[in-house]
Amino acid sequence: MDKIGFSVKNMDRSVDPFGDFYSYSSGSWLKTHDIPKEKTRIGSFDELYEANMLILKDIAEKCANGKPDSHTERLVGDFYSSYMNENLAERLKFKPVMPIMKKIRDMESIEKIPSLLGELARIGVNAFFSSYVTSDIKNSEIYALYTWQGGTSLPDRDYYLNPKFAELRKEYVKHIKSVFTLYGSKPSYAMADAKAVMDIETELAKVQRTNVELRDDRKNYNKMTIKQISSRYKKLGLEEYYKALGAKSISYAIIGQPEFFDKLEKMIPELELNKAKAYLTWLVLHTYSGLLHKAVYNEYFGFFGRKISGQKSPRPRWKRGVSLIDYMIGEALGALYVKQNFDAKTKRKADELVANVRSSFAERIKKIDWMSEQTKKKALDKLASINQKIGYPKKFRDYSKLLLKRDDLVRNFQMAYAFEFDRDISRIGKPVDRNEWGMTPPTVNAYYNPSLNEIVFPAGIFQPPFFDANKDDAVNYACIGGVIGHEMTHGFDDQGSRYDKKGNLKGWWRKTDENKFKSKAEKVARLYGSLEVMPGLKVNGKLTLGENIADLGGINIAFDALKMALKKSGYKEKLIDGFTQEQRFFIAWAQMYKGKARPEESKRLVLIDPHSPEKFRGLIPAITHESFQKEFKELSKKRTIATKHDNVNLW
Ligand SMILES: [Zn+2]
Missing domain, CATH: 3.40.390.10 (Collagenase (Catalytic Domain))
Structure with missing residues (x-):
C-alpha cells in the first residue's frame, strides 16, 4: 500500500x-x-478505512486465537470466531433461522402481526417500519421513542417508482425468487412470493416521504400519546407492537410520518396472510444473508453488490466480519483499538x-x-x-451481561442486537446520557x-x-x-x-x-x-x-x-x-x-x-x-x- x-x-x-x-x-x-474489484468507490476516507481494517483484524484475530484477558476480549474473539467459521455455516444451512421462521409460519391470522413485528424488530428485522430511541428533539434532556417509515430493501423509493430503474426492478424480483428457491420453495411458489414482496414494497415506497422531505425535522416530529396512537391506528396495533418491543409503559411516541402509517392502517389488515408471511420470510433471509451459508450471501451479493452498486467481487470474509463486530459491539472492539491507537x-x-x-x-x-x-x-x-x-x-459500554458463543453466529447477532435494543427501550422517558x-x-x-x-x-x-x-x-x-x-x-x-x-x-x-x-x-x-x-x-x-x-x-x-x-x-x-x-x-x-x-x-x-x-x-x-x-x-x-x-x- x-x-x-x-x-x-x-x-x-x-x-x-x-x-x-x-x-x-x-x-x-x-x-x-483504480477502484479495486471488491469496492464501489475509493478516496481518502476509504484509504484510511482500509488501513484501520488491518489493525482491527489483528485485534480480532488475537482475541479469537489467544486466551482472552478480559470479558471484552472474549466477546470480540467469540464473535469473530463464529463469523469466520464458514464450514459450520455450510453445514447448518438455514437451521439457525428456523426458530424465527417457525413463528412466521405459525401466525394464525393477520391480526397477530403487530406482536410478531415487535419480536422481529428486536432481532434486527424491520418490516413495514422501524422504531428507535434517541433524545426527544423538543425536550432534549430525555429519551423518546420514534416510529419511522420503512419496510423497503432497495436503496431508495425511486428504485421502485422511477422508470429508469425498470430493469433493476425485474432483476430484484428474480433475486427474491432465487432466495426463496434456495430456502426450499418450489419455483412457482417462489415466483409468486417474490411478486407479492415486490407489490408490498412498492406500495410502501409510494407513500414514503422522499429523502429531501425527510430532512425537515419539524414535519417529522409528530408527538402522540399512546391513546392517540391507538385511536388513529386502531387496526395497525401499534400498542401491541410497542409491548412486544419491550416498551410496556410509555406515555407517548413520535410518529415520523403519520400519513405513512395511515396507509399501513388500511393496507396491513387487508393483506392476505400468505403474502404477509412471504414478505416477513424474505426480510429475515435478506437481513441475515451475510450470516448464513455461502449460496445465500452470493445471491445477495449478485444483486445488491454487483447490480445495485457495480461491485465486482465480494469483500473478503474477514473484512465483513470485522465490520459486523464494529457495528454490533463496537465499543468492545473500540476499547481494544484505542489502547494502541x-x-x-x-x-x-x-x-x-x-x-x-x-x-x-x-x-x-x-x-x-x-x-x-x-x-x-x-x-x-x-x-x-x-x-x-x-x-x-469516557466510559465504554458495559457488556458484562452480554454472553456470546464461539459457534453460533446467528444467535450472536441476535443477542448483541437485542442487547442494544433492550438497553435503548429501557431508557425511554429517562434522562439523556450526554457522555454517550x-x-x-x-x-x-x-x-x-x-x-x-x-x-x-x-x-x-x-x-x-x-x-x-x-x-x-x-x-x-x-x-x-x-x-x-x-x-x-x-x-x-x-x-x-x-x-x-x-x-x-x-x-x-x-x-x-x-x-x-x-x-x-x-x-x-x-x-x-x-x-x-x-x-x-x-x-x-x-x-x-x-x-x-x-x-x-x-x-x-x-x-x-x-x-x-x-x-x-x-x-x-x-x-x-x-x-x-x-x-x-x-x-x-x-x-x-x-x-x-x-x-x-x-x-x-x-x-x-x-x-x-x-x-x-x-x-x-x-x-x-x-x-x-x-x-x-x-x-x-x-x-x-x-x-x-x-x-x-x-x-
Ligand atoms: Zn457533514
Missing part, C-alpha cells in the same frame, strides 16, 4: 489550477488509482485544533454582514455551547448531533490523511481543521440552525435574519444543483444542502484558523515543495476529497447520500473561497478561473 496522506506527488502540475483545480491537486493520484499527545493536539477552529468561527460570525447583532449574539452563544468529544467515550457516543472509536468520520449540540471526532479520524503530526499547519488545518469546521457549521446549516443551544428544536433567529439565511441557502442549493455527476445526472441541491453549507463554512473557518495559527507561532513565510502555506491549504483540501466511484454507485449515492460527490466537495469550496484567486494567480497562465461560480458563503 502507498503511504497515505497529503503529497504533492498526487498532483498533476501540467493542469492549470484555474482550469481544473481538482485535477491539478489530485490528477496523478486519479490516473494511477490514540495517545495523550494526539488528544492534546486535537483539543488545540478544535479550540482554534472554534475561535476562528466566532470571529467570522462577528464579522457577518447579513445578520443582526441580536441573532449574532445567540449564534455565538450556541457556538460556545457546542460540546466536544474527541477520541473515545453515536460512532465507534475506530470510525473514520465525525458528526454533529443537533439535539445534543455536540461535535464528535472518533480516534479513527485523527490519522493521516486527515491528521499528521509530521505535516505542516497548512495540511492539518485543511484536512482535520476542515472536518472540524464542517461539523461545527452543521450546528448552523439549514437543519442544525433550527435547534437552540440546548439541542431543542426551537427557533432563536430574528425573522429577517432567517429570511436572509433562507435566500442565501437557496443559492447554495442552486449552485450544487447545477453540477453534473455524469451525463444526464445532476447533484440534488436540496438533498445535499446541509452538507454543502457545512463544506463551504468548513473551508472558511479552517482557512482563517490557519492564518491565526501562523500568526500566533510567528511563522516566517517559506515554500514547502514549492508552495506557500495558503496554496498548500487549498491543494490539501482538494486532495482530501480525491476519489472515484463506480457509475452504478454514483447513481445510488446521488439519490441517498446527503453529501455531494467527492469531486465537488474538493472543488467547489476551494474555488469559490474568497482568497483562492489571489493565492493561485502566479501559478496560473489564465487571468481567472475557468468556471466562475458565485460566492455562496453563509458562514
Whole structure:
C-alpha cells in the first residue's frame, strides 16, 4: 500500500489550477488509482478505512486465537470466531433461522402481526417500519421513542417508482425468487412470493416521504400519546407492537410520518396472510444473508453488490466480519483499538485544533454582514455551547451481561442486537446520557448531533490523511481543521440552525435574519444543483444542502484558523515543495476529497447520500473561497478561473 496522506506527488502540475483545480491537486493520484474489484468507490476516507481494517483484524484475530484477558476480549474473539467459521455455516444451512421462521409460519391470522413485528424488530428485522430511541428533539434532556417509515430493501423509493430503474426492478424480483428457491420453495411458489414482496414494497415506497422531505425535522416530529396512537391506528396495533418491543409503559411516541402509517392502517389488515408471511420470510433471509451459508450471501451479493452498486467481487470474509463486530459491539472492539491507537499527545493536539477552529468561527460570525447583532449574539452563544468529544467515550459500554458463543453466529447477532435494543427501550422517558457516543472509536468520520449540540471526532479520524503530526499547519488545518469546521457549521446549516443551544428544536433567529439565511441557502442549493455527476445526472441541491453549507463554512473557518495559527507561532513565510502555506491549504483540501466511484454507485449515492460527490466537495469550496484567486494567480497562465461560480458563503 502507498503511504497515505497529503503529497504533492498526487498532483498533476501540467493542469492549470484555474482550469481544473481538482485535477491539478489530485490528477496523478486519479490516473494511477483504480477502484479495486471488491469496492464501489475509493478516496481518502476509504484509504484510511482500509488501513484501520488491518489493525482491527489483528485485534480480532488475537482475541479469537489467544486466551482472552478480559470479558471484552472474549466477546470480540467469540464473535469473530463464529463469523469466520464458514464450514459450520455450510453445514447448518438455514437451521439457525428456523426458530424465527417457525413463528412466521405459525401466525394464525393477520391480526397477530403487530406482536410478531415487535419480536422481529428486536432481532434486527424491520418490516413495514422501524422504531428507535434517541433524545426527544423538543425536550432534549430525555429519551423518546420514534416510529419511522420503512419496510423497503432497495436503496431508495425511486428504485421502485422511477422508470429508469425498470430493469433493476425485474432483476430484484428474480433475486427474491432465487432466495426463496434456495430456502426450499418450489419455483412457482417462489415466483409468486417474490411478486407479492415486490407489490408490498412498492406500495410502501409510494407513500414514503422522499429523502429531501425527510430532512425537515419539524414535519417529522409528530408527538402522540399512546391513546392517540391507538385511536388513529386502531387496526395497525401499534400498542401491541410497542409491548412486544419491550416498551410496556410509555406515555407517548413520535410518529415520523403519520400519513405513512395511515396507509399501513388500511393496507396491513387487508393483506392476505400468505403474502404477509412471504414478505416477513424474505426480510429475515435478506437481513441475515451475510450470516448464513455461502449460496445465500452470493445471491445477495449478485444483486445488491454487483447490480445495485457495480461491485465486482465480494469483500473478503474477514473484512465483513470485522465490520459486523464494529457495528454490533463496537465499543468492545473500540476499547481494544484505542489502547494502541490514540495517545495523550494526539488528544492534546486535537483539543488545540478544535479550540482554534472554534475561535476562528466566532470571529467570522462577528464579522457577518447579513445578520443582526441580536441573532449574532445567540449564534455565538450556541457556538460556545457546542460540546466536544474527541477520541473515545469516557466510559465504554458495559457488556458484562452480554454472553456470546464461539459457534453460533446467528444467535450472536441476535443477542448483541437485542442487547442494544433492550438497553435503548429501557431508557425511554429517562434522562439523556450526554457522555454517550453515536460512532465507534475506530470510525473514520465525525458528526454533529443537533439535539445534543455536540461535535464528535472518533480516534479513527485523527490519522493521516486527515491528521499528521509530521505535516505542516497548512495540511492539518485543511484536512482535520476542515472536518472540524464542517461539523461545527452543521450546528448552523439549514437543519442544525433550527435547534437552540440546548439541542431543542426551537427557533432563536430574528425573522429577517432567517429570511436572509433562507435566500442565501437557496443559492447554495442552486449552485450544487447545477453540477453534473455524469451525463444526464445532476447533484440534488436540496438533498445535499446541509452538507454543502457545512463544506463551504468548513473551508472558511479552517482557512482563517490557519492564518491565526501562523500568526500566533510567528511563522516566517517559506515554500514547502514549492508552495506557500495558503496554496498548500487549498491543494490539501482538494486532495482530501480525491476519489472515484463506480457509475452504478454514483447513481445510488446521488439519490441517498446527503453529501455531494467527492469531486465537488474538493472543488467547489476551494474555488469559490474568497482568497483562492489571489493565492493561485502566479501559478496560473489564465487571468481567472475557468468556471466562475458565485460566492455562496453563509458562514
Ligand atoms: Zn457533514
